Amino acid sequence: MAFSPAFLQLLAEKFPNKAAASTEMINLEAIMSLPKGTEHFMTDLHGEFDAVNHVLRNGSGNIKEKINEIFGDRLSTKRRAELATIIYYPEEKLRALTKEMDSQAEIDEFYTLTTSRLVELTQFVVSKYTRSKVHKAMNPDMAYIMDELIFKDSILSNKEHYYKRIIQSVIDLDEAPRLITCLAELIRELVVDHLHILGDIYDRGPAPDRILDLLMEKNSLDIEWGNHDMIWMGAASGSKALIANVVRIQARYDNLSVIEHAYGIPLRPLVNLADTVFREADLTGFMPKLADDHDYHHDEVEQLARMQLAMAIIQFKLEAQVIRRHPEFGCDNRLLLDKIDYQAGTIHWQGKTYPLVNTSFPTVDPDDPYALTEEEDAVMEALQAAFLDSQRLQKHVAFLINKGSMYKIYNNNLMFHGCIPMNEDGSFMAATIDGQTLAGQDLLDKFDQVVRRMYAKRQSDESKNPDLDFAWYLWQGEGSALFGKKQMATFERYFIADKETHQEHRNVYYSWREDIDFIRRVLEEFGIDPDKGHIINGHTPIKAKDGENAIKAEGKMIVIDGGFARAYQKTTGLGGFTLLYNSYGMQLVAHHPFHGKEDAIKYETDIESTRRVVDKELERISVRETDIGKQLTCQVQALKALIEAYQAGLIGEEVH
DSSP: OOOOHHHHHHHHHHSOSHHHHHHHHHHHHHHHTSBOOOEEEEOOOTTOHHHHHHHHHHTTTHHHHHHHHHHTTTSOHHHHHHHHHHHHSHHHHHHHHHHTOSOHHHHHHHHHHHHHHHHHHHHHHGGGSOHHHHHHHSOGGGHHHHHHHHTOOTTOGGGHHHHHHHHHHHHHTTOHHHHHHHHHHHHHHHSOSEEEEOSOOSSSSSOHHHHHHHHTTOSSEEEEOOHHHHHHHHHHTTOHHHHHHHHHHHHHTTOHHIIIIISOOOOHHHHHHHHHTTTTOOOTTOOOOOOTTOOOOHHHHHHHHHHHHHHHHHHHHHHHHHHHHOGGGOOGGGOOGGGEETTTTEEEETTEEEEBSOOOOTTOBTTBTTOOOHHHHHHHHHHHHHHHHOHHHHHHHHHHHHHEESEEEETTEEEESSOOOBOTTSSBOEEEETTEEEEHHHHHHHHHHHHHHHHHTOOSOGGGOTHHHHHHHHHHOTTOTTTOBSOOOHHHHHHBOOGGGGOOOBOGGGGGTTOHHHHHHHHHHTTOOTTTOEEEEOSSOOOGGGTOOSEEGGGTEEEOOOOOSGGGHHHHSSSOEEEEEETTEEEEEEEOOOOOHHHHHHHOOOOOEEEEEEEEOSSOOBGGGSHHHHHHHHHHHHHHHHHHHHHTTSSOOOOO
């Protein structure tokens, strides 16, 4: 690799002599010889903060596995579970345990043992990292003490008293809980080197905002957008059609508090519309999906249903405007309000006439069914302004834009949320954007560009940001890699009893996921060696209880949507899948449903998980063989060229 004299001159400013360049070269070579860090893959989180938080804290069972490796023959099952819980929830568990102890001496002994065990475990966890990286991950307040304990020289037995004295001093100063908490945080931070989130953070569950706050604390992660993320990204950019979708879905799943309380967006105009115009409406099909332990009065439940109905009708009207602006979307089959016979209470759809189960359309003018009423228009103006003005929402969406993408290639793995849209003949499905007809990787790259452009131009005047319509297409268009279905049958599921009309036929991509030749062709489309690469995605819940396998195409395709969303756990029979990829290979982890943080702390109940090997490496993978290793190799080559320039006298060395 050749480097220009100008580049080497710039590099010389950082490494002004041969000694400095050589030292850095040696350091980089040492890093590349270390085992690769553990990658953690999660998808379809759907607002389930408690379960997601726990899986992140236990590293998909990785922490418990390391505890068993170190202490399996020294500690009982109960003591190992106790230690794991201290690592997951240190402050809460320490309070609970010490509260039950009879004396200060017993508490001090417990702190001594726990600290010593955590130090030993930390030493094991950090063994594949440089000291510099470990130090950066430490809490600065306790960094010196942790550094002394973790990197102690076991050969110097005469210093053993010194280390014990450090721990005793920490206890005497009532700082033991803080040190234990810092050690627990360090273990959790380093047990996973990089986190991949394959989309759908939003919708169905109650706390997507808290999940995003949690993810924003992570040092190394990427996000592959899901269709349920895209509606929030479009809504935050000013799309009224997507705002209507967001509000309707929150009303359906009883999560309006996400909008009102988490993001400070007032819903009073919508409540007023629902309680006046829709006061006498038939609410068949619109009763919200409530938690089993809800304590709502019947009137409150009906109000939620009225809000959902009001917003559904607004949604159908606004979506019609998008569809009419873009005939190339091919979504005319979603124009349904003009197919209704409002007097007969029927709809003529795809050559058949169906009775409507609900004929309440108080805001629809049969002569102009897609026109918003003044009240509806006022509701949407207020909502759009509030979505654009919500600082917390904008912070979260900016994070999704900065850390996210349509797909990610990382260490020979191709990650995306949904699918690569395909035609029946096996060709990549094309779409036309900005006058360009694109397919495959080129199409996903273009969608990625459009989404970033959309958010950069966010404003209330939708006519000045036409990219908003493409966000709607990514939410439910036939050619969307995030959706992957023929159409979204929202209207049919609400208003038509015949379940045949509810079918949302999947793209043919999904029928080929077991075909190894197809998977190899997709990997090649994205420039990945098909002998080394994998496809990893979510979006479609794996029905494990029915025997469906998440590992497909001879291990080349892994689908990790196992049901974090409680709404899908009866379908999947699980509480979620995750994937781990460390220096030994890949493991698929199947999780049972989480019973709550309180149970985890009180009874030390971890999420029960089962592991399956996807790929096992014959030799441990080193950093040198990863994407980071390729970058470090380039840096080594540049430093080598700089040293040669010093030796040849082409660049003068700085002498100290």
